[in-house]
Amino acid sequence: MPSLDEQSTVGTMSVIHTDELTKYYGDVRGIEDLSFDVEAGEVFGFLGPNGAGKTTAIRTLMGFQSPTAGSATVLGSDITDGNALRTVRANVGYLPSEPGFNEAVTGRRLLEYHGSLRGDVRSDELLELFDPPLDRTVGAYSRGNKQMLAIIMAFMHDPDLLILDEPTSGLDPLKQEEFLEFIRAEQERGKTFFFSSHILSEVRKVCDRIGIIRAGKLVALEEVASLIDRSGKTVRANIAGSATVSEFDIDGAHDVTLSGGSAAADDATETNGGDDATSITFTYTGAYEPLLRHLLEYELLDLAIEEAPLEDVFMRFYGDHDPETAVEHVENGRGDRASETTDV
């Protein structure tokens, strides 16, 4: 079985590599032209809403279904080569999105069975973190207990690569935090993660890079930090006097909203910041200087510039209002990044 060490001596082989990976179910698109690499030691977030194709991609990578077109390797093994992939799976931990178990047996018997299939080197240690009631039959488990059992099965043979499909679903918030903490610790032990999720806040906490998938296609692929950078700032300014939305139609400003002052002239008593003040809120993706110059044209009562919440960033990629534009925007951005990286 090729270990990660052996691979790194071979060269720059990625832990997961996909090349225009495509899966159609009949005429229905599951995923299309997915191309990305997951490098050894990173936590790669695979982000998208339900139905975007995350599970399709993961199950194709696991070899459960064959791709319609394109290719992919996992730990160097072609996913269409059943024997090679089977060998490699000894070094892969997989957590399904909806873990299915034989419900008539106890958790203990299931762990023993799956341990005998894949090896069990650390279930005792894992059971201290994740503690499903082992002596009960799995059919009586809550969703959270099933999830914990599935987590133990994914990690019990101490694999180098973990493919986790919505791993925190079903866990209570405290366990979710513990699990994310656990992933960070495992990453420090050199493990590689492919982590699908539709929850940005958790991805942001653990992932180094993310790929965003929408309607089966990859629409963004970048480092979390850079995504946050590019996503811009939320600007909240409180100015004396009145203003109109069009006055803030400056380069890089999006979603300008006004309240108080002239914006709410009929209801002037309810304005914040005095009798004649206006609150302006918008997302800003340009440089600071032109923004500040523009703001200084007004009498500034208060100003806050902060990182845009990742949820807003996410909304831009999935923008309900105009998805096509959002995708175009992202794809252009991606093109820029690609040229930057080739320069390096």
Place this chain on the structure above:
Amino acid sequence: MFETARFESERRLAGSTVVALGLAAFATMMVLIAPGILDEFDVDALTESFPPALVEAMQLDVIATIEGFMALELYWFGWLLVLGVYVTYSAASTIAGDIDDGTMDTLLAAPVSRWHVLFEKFLALLTPILVVNVVVLVVVYAGTRFVGEPIAAVDLVAVHGLSIPYLLFWGAFGMVASVLAPHRQIAEGIAAGSLVATFLVETVADGTDIDWLGLLSPTRYYDPVAILTASEYDYAGAGVLLVAAAVLLVASGVLFARRDIQ
């Protein structure tokens, strides 16, 4: 190796025991009522009152002996039909059921090949086959001696032993249904329906113009009535069933290795 076969066998034990007890209870009842019925039987009157074709099809001419009575009442119905349906239905639910409830994903995440998974799940079908055969063999042997109508032990062992290739055939057939059908219930329906259909075809076609049609029926290759009433053991038929089972099993392996698990 064989962890899956062991695990699946454990899971089959409860159901197998229930079927064994059910068929054992039925066998006990048949054994207990047999002497009284056999005394009263007027075979000539019986065969005359039915059309010859039906007498032939139902093999009514041999029903007046304990061997013929048990062969028709217990084995012909209980083994060819009931146990056969149970085995093929169980086989059909294996792969298709695991795919339906997501268990297959959990299983195939381990470094096991699909061939192994399929073969070991098939092997686990030996649990119901062996448990039911052993329990009922003991019950019928002891019971017929208890009521003073003993059946030759060799014939009894043969009627149970030669049922194993027949049941393995239906197990393998169920595996094919299991890997082909999109859902568990469809697989179970195909498997059980096919068994009932071939059983009826053989019963109807036997000795008629369409007798050749019965050649396609597995029932043709295992005849409990001939074994018990005439001590005729159809080893060639058992061989045909075993070869056919092997072919079906390989076919299901090929199909399973290729199919998408959705």
